[in-house]
Amino acid sequence: MFQIDRFGRVPIYEQIIDQTQRLIASGILKEGDQLPSVRALSQELSVNPNTLQKAYSELERRGLCVSAPGNGRFVTADASKLVGEGCKGRLDEIRSIAEELCAAGIPLEDALGAVNAGYGKETRQ
Amino acid sequence: MFQIDRFGRVPIYEQIIDQTQRLIASGILKEGDQLPSVRALSQELSVNPNTLQKAYSELERRGLCVSAPGNGRFVTADASKLVGEGCKGRLDEIRSIAEELCAAGIPLEDALGAVNAGYGKETRQ
DNA sequence: ATAGGTGTACTATCTGTTATAGTACACTTG
């Protein structure tokens, strides 16, 4: 369910956060679904429970899941909507990169092509 | 000439590298131009000389500048071309983000609009 | 030749973040 890269610069707890959000965004994790327990996921990934606790706490702070002590941790009703809103900040990232590409003289078409490719439209130009 | 953010997660030496590359990409720094000396820039930015040395060494490793010991450090002839090539890797970043946006249900038009905005085309949709 | 600027190299230290280890406790369900 999760893929951890231990050598990159992205902290493990942040990878968990990102990947959980993606699972929600793509509909694989839906409202009411139970997240893996810190202990279970700790064993599966060979990661310290505290690290996972940190990730889950942040997801909770963002309103993507709620904890039911003694029971488990579950995806909230508005998780999907919240993730969608959060994704809009990514548009600024794209805009920022596009500015650089523009300054570097990369053709606009190349940048647009990259977006289309990400959306699955394999554009032959 | 340089703007340092001491609170973000991006290391200072990396900010120097990025900003120098942008200055080259945008043509503000051209072939033969002299870069600020480690000592001078150290004072201007209140940054340790070693940190700047680290940034400059990396720029040199990438072939964007050469050092003339006792003289200064200068932008190379192919700096602009090299930066341009390097920028193409940024297209993959855009593609990656676009995939996420697609999974999150953000309309393709929004993503394309962000690219156009970065290129200075203020698209009213 | 000298002074002052340049790049370069090296060691040591401080700091914050990340991750781990271990323990303890409260809660819910079966």
Place this chain on the structure above:
DNA sequence: CAAGTGTACTATAACAGATAGTACACCTAT
């Protein structure tokens, strides 16, 4: 009650980033 859940806390290790300080080699202008 037992087993699984979340939660809290302290302590430690490891690493990257940044700083401090020193020393040396090189070039240029005076």
